Amino acid sequence: MTAETGDAGRTENAMSGGRVRGSVIQARNIGRISFAGQPKDDSRERLEAAKARLAEEVRRQWEGEVAAQGLRRPEPIRLQWANTRRAVAVRTATAPPTPAGQAGPTRATTSSVPSDALGRCGDLDGLVQAFRTLPQGHLVMLGERGSGKTVWVMLLTLGLLGSYEPGDPVPVLLTASSWESGNTWVPGVEHLRTWLARRLVEEYPFLADKEAYGAGVAQRLVTGGHVFLLLDGLDEMSEALHAPALGELDDSGQELLVVTCRVAEYERAVERSGRVLSRAVVKEMLPIGVRQAEGFLIADRPWEDTRWQSLLAELRDRPDFPDLPLSRALTSPLMVALARVIYAPPAKDPRELLSLPDLASVERHLLTAFLPAVYRPRPAPPGGSGRVPASYGLPEARGWLGFIARHMARNGTHDLEWWQVAGAVPGWVAGLVFGVVSGLMFGFIGAAAGGPVIGLVFGVSFGSAGFVVQAVPSRRPAPARVEIRLRGTVRVFALRFTFGCVTGMALGFGFELPSWAQLVLGAPFGLAVALHAWLRAPSDATKVASPGLALEQDRVSTLVLGVSFALPFGLTFGTVFAFTDPRVSAWPTLGPVGELTFNTVFGLAGALAGWTVGHLSYGRVGRFAYSAVGAVVSGVVFPPADDPGFAFGTGIAFGVACGLVVMLGRPWGAFVFAHALLALTGRLPWRLMRFLQDAHRRGVLRQAGAVFQFRHARVRDRLTSHRDDDL
Structure with missing residues (x-):
């Protein structure tokens, strides 16, 4: 970092990209002792291959974002910064204490930082050369809102990647907004290395490919010092976590670290934690000149x-x-x-x-x-062939973006995550709609199978559970980052198929099916369990996390999960309905209660199935709700069908309904359900992802991995406060 100190201790710096080599990078090898022996050659080669792919994909990701934001049309704004005068850095011998209330000299450890004239952020060579001069490889860049911190750190990342060579740590830029508490019951943040390893896999899913890179390669990259973390927007975390995050960053042992943060939030974090980043030089963005x-x-x-x-x-x-x-x-x-x-x-x-x-x-x-x-009107392209870009009018775009901004403000987040759209629908509304639809759907199936009373039991049970799982807050599953791959899955598929067959036959025995029917029932259960062997971590290194890709991957996972439940549940219902008469069962029963009798073993099997549905789709609340539903609808006794064809037709309907229940609890299913409700009321467009991608192209949004963010937080805040477009 080149710097020139003026009369008041002001330092102007030029930052751009050269080679990050020498002591800053290679110091990570000093003093490292290994008791596990030398790793195998193939492990080292796999690790280096993972690093090379990671560096390439990080470069591709941020070059695309820089291009989308037009930062090089033709060049970025010339930014300037200085050593901060705030009491947020370590005190040095060259910086004597400053009396309270007076402006003092720079308090960061900068005596060894050489000086140079002001340069552009776009001058990547100077940017990286500037970073190389830091004494210990830690830098904090402070700035007010709109001062250019994010642009600065994006260009620093690209500059570092421009000089990347095998053996160097891979620069990875992540936003701090996803770094939250790792334990709901204990205040604080998740361990930095745990969070960093998890985020690497989420942002770059190919790192989960065990066949290509071995197990736990992301963790090995982090713990081995192979990742250079650039953390943007510490202030975007929950305010209560600012101080714990500062302590965790200082204690983490991260050898190369860059952090950006707003000034006031960083000062409060230092004040509340009583500590600073002990190895960091602290800089502060300055206002730019009118020229x-x-x-x-x-x-x-x-x-x-x-x-x-x-x-x-x-x-x-x-x-x-x-x-x-x-x-x-x-x-x-x-x-x-x-x-x-x-x-x-x-x-x-x-x-x-x-x-x-x-x-x-x-x-x-x-x-x-x-x-x-x-959003000014644009002329249509000539001709009529090809796909015409979406055209959105200003009133509708402002209304949709305003709704999104207010939803983000209510949740206290800077990230627009498509799987959190479900939270924009009030719980009681989602519960009422889902409960009524579930009740009617299963009620008709129950009435067709056992008459009006059984239909009422089915409808009330599933309707009540549907309302509860939507209305009561509960931690839901995260989006799955998978793709369908058949190669190399034969052994796992066979093991899963065998386990599923045994489970299906055991269930058939519990439902008192004939021996041949137990064997037949094993096959669909085996297939349903084995299908998940084809869901593997993405192997294509060109597929970096994006909102569209994350949506596509979770849709695949959700559809496979829905089929894997619909198939065995439907065939089990149809087979039992056709070939078992619960009225003459050998298992103990409860009742009669009015006109109803309950088979205890049948109910136990149904409760286990319901627990599985709730666990995979709806969290803790779902486990209890659907366990109770499964016990009731499986245990209630009604006569078998006279026609096997009708029995299996009813079973197919039951299976499809169960598959829908499972899918609507997963991130993609919940998104589709909530988005449909919001689009019906005009709060969001029907093609939401297309609209968000268009807003990204127009410069309203920026993309950070699998989430969108408003490119300018103040634009988001303006939309939040502008209520004229409320729907």
């Missing part, structure tokens, strides 16, 4: 377009130029970026900003005008 802003505003304009040059030249002649609201606004990279988009059309005149009375008015105007600028 830097002007250079960015005109960089993509034709030569004859001199609107900004003439306006700013005229203002510079005024004695109050530095204090003008527009001048102050143009010191914020965010406001400059918004102004460039808003005033791109030649018909738009930036002089209208001069009429605004203060800085807050200028910022409010730019934040409000951003969406109309990016």
Whole structure:
């Protein structure tokens, strides 16, 4: 990092990308002692192969995001930063204490950091060379909202990757918003290395491929010092976790670390924890100069377009130029970026900003005008062939984005996760709809099988459970990151098939089926259990996590899970309905209770099946709810069918209904269900993912792995507070 110290201790730095080599990188090998012996050659080769693929995919991911944000059209804003003067870094011998209430010298350990003139963030060579000068490889970059921290860390990541060579740690940029408490009952954050290994697999699913890289390769990358963590947005974590996170970062032993955070949040974290990152140099983003802003505003304009040059030249002649609201606004990279988009059309005149009375008015105007600028009408492409990009009007886009922003604000999150869309529907609404539909669906099946009373039992049982699992909050499963692969699954498939066959035959015995029917029932159970052997970790290294990919992968997993329940449940119901008469069962019964009698063994088998459904799809609440349902609907006694064909037809209907219940509890199924309700009321578009991807292309959203985020938090906050478009 090159720096130049001015009169007041101000340091201006140029950051860009060279080679991160030498003592900063290689120091991780000093003092390391291994008691496990040298690893096998193939293990080392697998590890290096995983690192090489990881480096390539991280590079591809962030190069795509930089391109999507237009940061190189033609170059980024020239940013500047300085050693912080705040009491958030270690005290050094060269930085004497400062009396309270006075501005003091830089308090970060920067005496060994050389100086140089200010440079662009886009100059990647200087960016990495700047990082190489850090004494211990730890850096914290502070900044106010919209100061350019995220752009800075993205370009630093790409600069480091540009010089990556085998043996170097792989730079990986992650957002801190997903780093939460690892234990619901104990305050604090998840261990950094545990979280980092998990996030690596979630962001880059190919690392879970045991055949290619061995078991636990993500954990080995982390614990072996092969990952250089760049953590963006420490302030985006829950405020209660800021101080514990700071302590965990300092204690983690991470050898190379970059953290970005807002100024006030970092100061409070230091104050509450009573500690700092002991090895870190702490920098702070500075306001940009108006000349830097002007250079960015005109960089993509034709030569004859001199609107900004003439306006700013005229203002510079005024004695109050530095204090003008527009001048102050143009010191914020965010406001400059918004102004460039808003005033791109030649018909738009930036002089209208001069009429605004203060800085807050200028910022409010730019934040409000951003969406109309990016959603301005565009001419249709010539011809009629090919897929035409989606076209969204401003009112509908503002309404949908406003709803999304308010939902995120209520949840206290900066991440737009598609699997959390279900939380946008009130629990009682989702429970009422799901309960009524479930009750009617299973009620008709029960009535067809055993008459009105049995139909009522089925309907009330499934309807009540459906309401409870949707209305009562419970931890749901996370999206599955899998794909269907047949190669190399023969042994696992055979073992699972055998286990399923034994389970099916045991169940047939419990339901008192004839011997031949027990054997027949084993096959569908075996197939249902064995199907999951084909769900493997993605092996294609080109598939980096994205919202669309995560949705696709969980959809595959959900459909396979639904089939694996529908097939055995449906055939079991049909077989038992056709060939078993519970009225003459050898198993003990309870009742009669009114007109109903319950078979205890049948009920026990149903409770076990219901527990499995609840466990895999609905969490703790689902386990209890569907265990009770399974016990009731399996244990209730009604006569067998006269026609085996009718019995199996009813069984198929029952199986399909059970499969739907299972799927609607999984992330993709819950998303489809909640999204349909929200789209029916106009709160979200029917093709939500297409709309979000379009918003990403327009620069409203940014992509961070499998989630979207608003590219500018202040735009999100403006949408949250702008209630005129409520539906």
